[in-house]
Amino acid sequence: MNLFDMFFGAELGAAEAKARLFGGSDGPDLSLWSQRPQTASNDKLGACETRVGQLHLVVAALIRSLVKQGTINPTELSELMKEIDLEDGKADGQLGERGPDVPEWCPTCKARVARSKTFCVFCGRRFVS
Numbered sequence: 001m002n003l004f005d006m007f008f009g010a011e012l013g014a015a016e017a018k019a020r021l022f023g024g025s026d027g028p029d030l031s032l033w034s035q036r037p038q039t040a041s042n043d044k045l046g047a048c049e050t051r052v053g054q055l056h057l058v059v060a061a062l063i064r065s066l067v068k069q070g071t072i073n074p075t076e077l078s079e080l081m082k083e084i085d086l087e088d089g090k091a092d093g094q095l096g097e098r099g100p101d102v103p104e105w106c107p108t109c110k111a112r113v114a115r116s117k118t119f120c121v122f123c124g125r126r127f128v129s
Contacts, residue, residue, distance in 0.1 A: 087116050102127045 066072045072080075085091055095116060106113055106120040119126045 084116075087118055 063077065067074060067077070082091070084095060085093060087095075102118055103113060105111070106123060106125055108125045109120060109123040111120055111122040113120055113127070
């Protein structure tokens, strides 16, 4: 199950979502999160925009919670975002998929290369120039 389905899965009712997230029925009202957008064949863009907005809400809530708890400060978060952004070989403000020139297995140390990496985390070999 991915993050989106955990919060917005159509098969997940509010009570079930609470139980999954909080180990019981106590917790915040998740009823608005239990509605995955319904898509008509002619409204796929609107449904996509709704999903992006919902994910934006979840990410914003998680970031605010981490900052509030002192787990990370905004400067550290910004630096981490820049680091992750560069993992796909481009500083474009997005997390891209593995490029065509990134192997599944490192030719140097034979370790599996993570899908989002442009370098081997074990030996440091870079795959994108």
